[in-house]
Amino acid sequence: MPAALFSDLDVQATTDAPLGATTWYGIGGRADLLIKPNTIEDLTTLVKRCDRSGTPLRVLGGGANLLVADEGVDGIVISLDSPVFREIKYNRQGEINTMRAYAGADMPKTLMDVTRQGLAGISQLAGIPGQVGGIIKMNAGGTYGCVGDAVASVTCITKRGELVTYPASELRFEYRKTNIPDPVIVAATFNLEPTDPIALRDKVKEIFAFKKSTQPLADSSAGCTFKNPINPVTEERVPAGKLIDEAGLKGQTIGGASVSTQHANFIVTQPGATADDVMQLLALIKQRVFDHAGLELQTEVVIWKREEEGI
Ligand SMILES: Cc1cc2nc3c(=O)[nH]c(=O)nc-3n(C[C@H](O)[C@H](O)[C@H](O)COP(=O)(O)OP(=O)(O)OC[C@H]3O[C@@H](n4cnc5c(N)ncnc54)[C@H](O)[C@@H]3O)c2cc1C
Structure with missing residues (x-):
């Protein structure tokens, strides 16, 4: 990662920074580079330089809707934790x-x-x-x-x-x-x-x-996993949780990731779970709901993977 992108800016830069562990899921890999800008001016300069150099740029919020892949993410992850932000x-x-x-x-x-x-x-x-x-x-x-x-x-x-x-x-x-x-x-x-x-x-x-x-607010999750899909006949949204429940998936577990028994659109994780457990469970849910109801689920949770364009 060329330090020239940020070495003259007022930022805190950490290489190989814990990332997944800071999300609400508490699982997933690290960021090659995590940058906390201290001023809006320096953030704008950094954004411009990332664009010009083709460096992937991702913005981390509170991590409440985020699944970070186990292998972590490349490019620059920005955290807006400085007092000015x-x-x-x-x-x-x-x-x-x-x-x-x-x-x-x-x-x-x-x-x-x-x-x-x-x-x-x-x-x-x-x-x-x-x-x-x-x-x-x-x-x-x-x-x-x-x-x-x-x-x-x-x-x-x-x-x-x-x-x-x-x-x-x-x-x-x-x-x-x-x-x-x-x-x-x-x-x-x-x-x-x-x-x-x-x-x-x-x-x-x-x-x-x-x-x-x-909702299982006390468990580790990222809120609702899937968006409520539109039923093409009624043109109305159907609760994804209802579809997952009707496909018989409440309590379904892969590794440390399970479909919540309280609200089927929440995937909750146990200590020791991996991001891969969650991804496998996502794929299984999508397939089973499609087989059962003929509707395709799309994730509401944002998934960050290495070498994919940010934001
Ligand atoms: C227990 C629980 C309950 C929840 N209940 C609900 C609910 O009822 N309704 C609901 O809608 N959601 C719910 N969620 C999901 C989550 O709270 C929301 O999606 C929230 O908007 C995530 O905000 P965040 O700052 O944590 O974003 P993150 O999870 O950090 O990021 C989410 C996306 O926003 C982008 N982003 C973050 N900050 C910025 C920024 N400054 N500029 C540009 N992009 C940015 C990220 O790049 C990413 O694409 C719940 C989550 C949990 C864990």
Whole structure:
């Protein structure tokens, strides 16, 4: 890896860095190079240089939706853990109530902060782990709504290293994806609304309790493994968990990876599991659901493998 890409930049660079172990699955290999930029300027320079030199670039969020292959990943993995990328700023003037959160900010902590202040807008994210950047990238959400419902704008770095801000009117937040074309999300501004803090806290608690009663939140997982596929006849999404359950796969185990008995769309891992166990189980589930229901499942979990293009 040419050190010329980053040696003059204000970054912390670690070679052969643990990566899989830092994800919510807690399994998988290492990053050839993990870089934590300390400034936005140096991050933009690094992105531009990676593009010009054809160096694969991946952005790590909270690792809550990520499976890293056992052999690890090549190129550069960026982590937005420096203080500048974890900042949260409020703008409360008269009718205006917005929050600008940088991409490395922890979303559950941010939700706690706005809830304490009696600011409504992102309670639909209760119980969803991740950083602001990863939450935006995946348009995380569920029964109660998605993050896109509250977004006023998103600031990104283009491949060429330019900072661009997209207003909500230019953004499309769809089921677990957005139309953001750029490799790095740097920050997002959220519309919030002052409300009764007690009622808001109760709402957040209610949403969290609902999630806890239906999903194995205490186990190691990456949340829902597959997207809910569209039934071509009804043109409606069918819960992937229902299809996996109907294919008789609840509790199915390969090595240290199992289909959760509580929610069949969660693959949970035991200590000693490998990423390969999870990948084999993914392949088995896809095949069995196709054989049983004729529907093709697509992974919601992002899989990083060596020598595959990042992001
Ligand atoms: C227990 C559990 C429950 C969950 N429940 C839900 C749920 O109810 N609803 C839901 O939608 N999800 C759920 N998830 C999945 C996960 O919380 C979301 O997908 C979340 O958005 C992941 O964010 P992250 O920061 O951890 O991203 P990561 O897992 O680190 O990365 C995911 C993707 O986002 C990209 N990315 C991350 N940060 C950036 C950035 N700054 N710029 C550009 N790209 C970036 C990564 O490159 C990768 O492609 C759950 C996960 C767990 C473990």
